[in-house]
Amino acid sequence: MRYLPLTPSDRDAMLATIGVASIDELFVDVPEAARLSGPIAGLPDHASEIAVERHMTALARKNIAAGDGPFFLGCGAYRHHVPASVDHLIQRGEYLTAYTPYQPEIAQGTLQMLFEFQTQVARLLGTDVANASMYDGSTACWEAIGMARRITRRGKAILSSGLHPHYVSVARTMAKYTGDVLETGTPELVPDTDYHALAEAIDADTSCVVVQYPDILGRIGDLKPLAEACHAKKALLIVVVTEPVALGALKSPGEMDADIVVGEGQSLGVGLQFGGPYVGLFGCKEKYVRQMPGRLCGETVDADGRRGFVLTLSTREQHIRREKATSNICTNSGLCALAFSIHMTLLGEKGLRDLARVNHGAAAAAAERLQMVPGVTLVNTSFFNEFTLELSQEARPVVRQLAENGILAGVSLGRLYPGEGSLANGLVVAVTETTTAGDVDALAGALEEVLK
Amino acid sequence: MTINQSGWRPTMTEKGGESAASTFTGNKALMLEEALIFEIGSTETTGVDFTGTPAESDAAMPAKAYLAGLEREAPIGLPGLSEPEAVRHYTRLSRQNYAIDLGLFPLGSCTMKHNPRLNEKMARLPGFADVHPLQPVDTVQGALEVIHQLAHWLVTLTGMHSVAMSPKAGAHGELCGILAIKAALAARGEDRRVILVPESAHGTNPATAAFAGFAVEDIPATADGRVDTAALKARLGPDVAGVMITNPNTCGLFERDLKEISDAVHAAGGYVYCDGANFNAIVGRVRPGDLGVDAMHINLHKTFSTPHGGGGPGSGPVVLSEALTPYAPLPFVEQRDGRFELVEEETAGEHHAASFGRMVAFHGQMGMFTRALTYILSHGADGLRQVAEDAVLNANYVLRSLEDVLDAPFGGAGPCMHEALFSDANLAEGFSTLDVAKGLIDEGYHPMTVYFPLVVHGAMLVEPTETESKAALDQFVGALRSVAERAKAGDPALKTAPHFAPRSRLDETQAARKPVLVWKDAEPALAAE
Numbered sequence: 011m012r013y014l015p016l017t018p019s020d021r022d023a024m025l026a027t028i029g030v031a032s033i034d035e036l037f038v039d040v041p042e043a044a045r046l047s048g049p050i051a052g053l054p055d056h057a058s059e060i061a062v063e064r065h066m067t068a069l070a071r072k073n074i075a076a077g078d079g080p081f082f083l084g085c086g087a088y089r090h091h092v093p094a095s096v097d098h099l100i101q102r103g104e105y106l107t108a109y110t111p112y113q114p115e116i117a118q119g120t121l122q123m124l125f126e127f128q129t130q131v132a133r134l135l136g137t138d139v140a141n142a143s144m145y146d147g148s149t150a151c152w153e154a155i156g157m158a159r160r161i162t163r164r165g166k167a168i169l170s171s172g173l174h175p176h177y178v179s180v181a182r183t184m185a186k187y188t189g190d191v192l193e194t195g196t197p198e199l200v201p202d203t204d205y206h207a208l209a210e211a212i213d214a215d216t217s218c219v220v221v222q223y224p225d226i227l228g229r230i231g232d233l234k235p236l237a238e239a240c241h242a243k244k245a246l247l248i249v250v251v252t253e254p255v256a257l258g259a260l261k262s263p264g265e266m267d268a269d270i271v272v273g274e275g276q277s278l279g280v281g282l283q284f285g286g287p288y289v290g291l292f293g294c295k296e297k298y299v300r301q302m303p304g305r306l307c308g309e310t311v312d313a314d315g316r317r318g319f320v321l322t323l324s325t326r327e328q329h330i331r332r333e334k335a336t337s338n339i340c341t342n343s344g345l346c347a348l349a350f351s352i353h354m355t356l357l358g359e360k361g362l363r364d365l366a367r368v369n370h371g372a373a374a375a376a377a378e379r380l381q382m383v384p385g386v387t388l389v390n391t392s393f394f395n396e397f398t399l400e401l402s403q404e405a406r407p408v409v410r411q412l413a414e415n416g417i418l419a420g421v422s423l424g425r426l427y428p429g430e431g432s433l434a435n436g437l438v439v440a441v442t443e444t445t446t447a448g449d450v451d452a453l454a455g456a457l458e459e460v461l462k
Numbered sequence: 463m464t465i466n467q468s469g470w471r472p473t474m475t476e477k478g479g480e481s482a483a484s485t486f487t488g489n490k491a492l493m494l495e496e497a498l499i500f501e502i503g504s505t506e507t508t509g510v511d512f513t514g515t516p517a518e519s520d521a522a523m524p525a526k527a528y529l530a531g532l533e534r535e536a537p538i539g540l541p542g543l544s545e546p547e548a549v550r551h552y553t554r555l556s557r558q559n560y561a562i563d564l565g566l567f568p569l570g571s572c573t574m575k576h577n578p579r580l581n582e583k584m585a586r587l588p589g590f591a592d593v594h595p596l597q598p599v600d601t602v603q604g605a606l607e608v609i610h611q612l613a614h615w616l617v618t619l620t621g622m623h624s625v626a627m628s629p630k631a632g633a634h635g636e637l638c639g640i641l642a643i644k645a646a647l648a649a650r651g652e653d654r655r656v657i658l659v660p661e662s663a664h665g666t667n668p669a670t671a672a673f674a675g676f677a678v679e680d681i682p683a684t685a686d687g688r689v690d691t692a693a694l695k696a697r698l699g700p701d702v703a704g705v706m707i708t709n710p711n712t713c714g715l716f717e718r719d720l721k722e723i724s725d726a727v728h729a730a731g732g733y734v735y736c737d738g739a740n741f742n743a744i745v746g747r748v749r750p751g752d753l754g755v756d757a758m759h760i761n762l763h764k765t766f767s768t769p770h771g772g773g774g775p776g777s778g779p780v781v782l783s784e785a786l787t788p789y790a791p792l793p794f795v796e797q798r799d800g801r802f803e804l805v806e807e808e809t810a811g812e813h814h815a816a817s818f819g820r821m822v823a824f825h826g827q828m829g830m831f832t833r834a835l836t837y838i839l840s841h842g843a844d845g846l847r848q849v850a851e852d853a854v855l856n857a858n859y860v861l862r863s864l865e866d867v868l869d870a871p872f873g874g875a876g877p878c879m880h881e882a883l884f885s886d887a888n889l890a891e892g893f894s895t896l897d898v899a900k901g902l903i904d905e906g907y908h909p910m911t912v913y914f915p916l917v918v919h920g921a922m923l924v925e926p927t928e929t930e931s932k933a934a935l936d937q938f939v940g941a942l943r944s945v946a947e948r949a950k951a952g953d954p955a956l957k958t959a960p961h962f963a964p965r966s967r968l969d970e971t972q973a974a975r976k977p978v979l980v981w982k983d984a985e986p987a988l989a990a991e
Binding site (some may be wrong): 011012013014015016018021023024025027029033036037038039040041043044045046048049050051052053054055056057059061062063065066067068069070071072073074075076077078080081083085086087089091092095097098099100102103106107108109110111112113114115116117118119120122123125126128129130132133134138139140142143145146148149154174176177179180182183186187188191195225231255258259260261262265268274281282283284285286287289291299300305306307308309310311312313316318319320322323324325327328329331333334335337338339340341343344345346348352354355356357358359360361362364365368370373374377380390391392393394396397402409410413414418421424426428431438443 | 608
């Protein structure tokens with residue numbers, strides 16, 4: 011076995027040192043009835059690299075990859091070009107095969123990177139502070155709702171109908187157990203966000219209002235009046251960003267006075283990966299830092315006065331506080347945070363703004379092109395790199411039909427909101443720097459054909 | 463704009479540090495200091511070009527912008543580096559990290575085994591890495607088949623009924639199991655409020671149970687490091703929802719009575735959650751399903767070698783008993799007529815109406831599934847059994863090679879499983895487990911887990927894993943023996959160790975008292991709004 015260094019003679023020598031005659035004697039505490047006498051039947055034995063590679067490659071080939079043809083899916087996961095150096099660097103063993111930095115003297119690489127990541131995330135989101143990452147955007151979102159409950163000591167969260175329905179589902183699952191009451195609704199295929207109605211709904215029991223920016227249909231709304239409405243009733247505004255590249259073009263939620271801003275960081279450095287692993291972003295105002303979930307890295311000095319970094323404020327965390335912790339999260343998304351951070355460093359402010367401009371420009375051109383197709387209406391008047399089309403027929407079969415022709419046309423709202431007839435004709439289309447004008451033409455042509 | 467125009471050098475005291483050679487740069491040959499990106503980068507520098515990008519021709523800001531008048535105008539303050547600078551920055555930083563690739567990483571309960579590179583290669587196949595979670599299921603049959611095949615292995619290896627694949631890490635898996643228990647109780651119309659957790663449990667266990675709204679009650683350990691079965695049984699009753707037990711436990715011992723405990727818990731109407739963090743010790747030799755377990759998470763980043771990555775991503779699938787299977791979270795994969803289906807909210811209503819809901823936006827840690835399946839296929843049923851045997855052999859070898867110099871509180875009672883536990887009982891007055899740990903750093907090792915489990919004073923938990931050779935163990939044993947002897951002799955140099963690491967002991971009190979969590983620029987123009 012190529013991964014097991016012990017030789018049979020090593021094993022014999024070690025058993026002799028231990029003072030037992032066989033390996034079975036080391037498993038003596040396992041009750042007789044539970045001991046397996048040999049390898050579990052019905053499973054194959056070990057295999058060479060060649061054989062495993064052949065097996066896995068065959069499986070991979072059964073999928074259509076985003077790069078195989080015109081591709082327009084978004085809704086919480088976006089295809090972006092990741093510079094080659096990002097994947098090279100995250101595969102350095104010193105990052106890849108390190109543990110959570112519990113021994114800071116020999117983990118300054120990871121810790122300094124986390125400090126840089128926290129700062130990049132805080133600046134991107136416009137918050138005072140950010141943590142060292144969460145599992146993904148959806149779990150960051152419900153952790154934020156829990157945090158708002160702890161801060162306000164109120165139990166009603168008002169969720170925008172423009173919040174990703176899977177994020178709503180996750181929050182609903184957790185709310186069943188935490189006792190939070192969630193108010194939520196289904197989006198309508200109209201150009202405006204529901205921010206105004208949300209502001210009206212805030213009352214004295216409201217812990218927070220949760221909105222997505224841009225929202226699930228790609229729409230953009232001004233957060234400032236909503237933040238004011240929240241604060242007037244002593245509720246918090248939580249803003250969810252599923253496309254961080256948008257913040258290279260759009261005012262940050264923090265600038266508009268959001269209290270907690272969470273996000274899905276997958277767009278930068280991480281890749282699509284069929285949904286995971288991704289990286290949750292979590293930022294907030296400084297006054298709430300002690301109610302934050304997750305790991306935090308902080309600056310300090312060593313015994314010789316040199317600057318260094320450590321995990322800090324761990325009295326919030328499960329390994330210290332146990333049942334009184336702010337969250338049960340332990341392992342987070344360190345390597346994805348590194349990929350995000352390297353990609354962001356390669357971009358810098360100039361590159362991020364360029365990337366955002368290219369995305370928005372390409373999306374605008376695509377939206378203008380696609381709405382020329384008979385049977386297609388553009389719902390949005392505002393969007394960043396993702397917008398919603400209303401087709402003259404149900405979008406889901408259209409998406410399937412186009413997939414058969416090698417075009418991944420977008421996310422049908424029928425997939426996200428099964429059973430919601432009013433949304434069945436909706437198709438959310440994402441356009442990034444990886445999309446060519448030819449891709450858009452191909453989509454337009456195929457839609458024209460199908461909608462005839 | 464250059465964010466740091468002053469040029470950067472590491473902050474030094476006038477004495478320069480006991481072990482710091484006084485060089486102009488602060489570097490010591492191959493031990494290289496590295497500034498922060500905020501000190502070396504500038505907001506005008508970039509390592510990414512967009513000229514000639516497919517979409518670039520469309521991308522002069524469009525005649526009509528659709529940004530609702532919310533253009534970001536204020537500076538963001540994100541420094542950029544060109545590619546050569548970025549590669550150097552992150553390469554230099556990486557060299558300040560210890561890692562499995564550099565040497566034995568005996569962090570108890572963390573299973574720091576070698577991460578095979580074939581796993582990395584397979585996870586990067588475009589058919590896995592470049593696939594969107596919301597593509598039509600006909601276009602992702604291979605991805606669903608990976609999940610299905612891995613699920614089959616996990617279910618078979620554990621002797622359980624089903625597996626929920628979506629939890630993102632071990633603690634998330636615990637939550638999955640506990641929510642399934644809660645849902646099962648609710649389906650019976652029972653509102654049991656108490657979860658029993660042994661004192662030796664990982665901190666995530668009580669945190670998870672509390673999150674789900676349970677009251678957590680401790681169960682004491684016996685003198686031989688195991689759950690006090692009598693005390694546990696005595697506490698069972700109509701208010702007890704279940705127990706959370708780690709097996710093998712955090713003392714590195716097999717819970718001999720687990721089947722008896724499970725039977726008693728079931729008889730009292732409760733469920734058994736098993737923390738599977740230590741599954742590596744028994745994979746292929748014991749099936750938790752045979753011990754009466756109802757739910758157990760499996761850390762793919764421990765037993766199945768997906769990389770820890772400096773703190774994640776993990777992956778925590780949860781195997782479930784028949785009793786809990788109806789409550790498993792969405793989504794999951796089913797095979798029907800040779801085709802793989804994704805069961806989500808839409809179809810769950812028909813035949814999976816009791817599911818407690820969704821835990822994550824998409825389908826779990828696919829990138830970890832491909833790695834874990836690659837690892838499992840490489841080892842096969844025979845190799846996985848050998849993994850457990852070698853892991854246990856290595857741990858017992860360390861235990862018996864050091865018990866003359868370090869106190870092994872449970873060493874006399876018999877063999878350990880995959881990890882060897884020592885205490886600080888034999889150290890000189892004023893010397894602690896922390897000093898031993900920091901001394902090991904100077905010897906070129908990451909320390910063992912320290913001060914955990916809580917049931918042993920000054921605990922040192924050593925988990926060598928099966929991917930260490932005998933020669934590597936012998937050298938580690940020699941190093942730990944040497945450090946332990948210095949701690950017993952009261953060597954004062956140990957109190958200030960490490961001396962040869964990139965940093966000496968860091969002031970954690972200061973970090974917590976006045977937290978500095980983000981970089982603050984000197985120039986007010988760039989300060990975050």
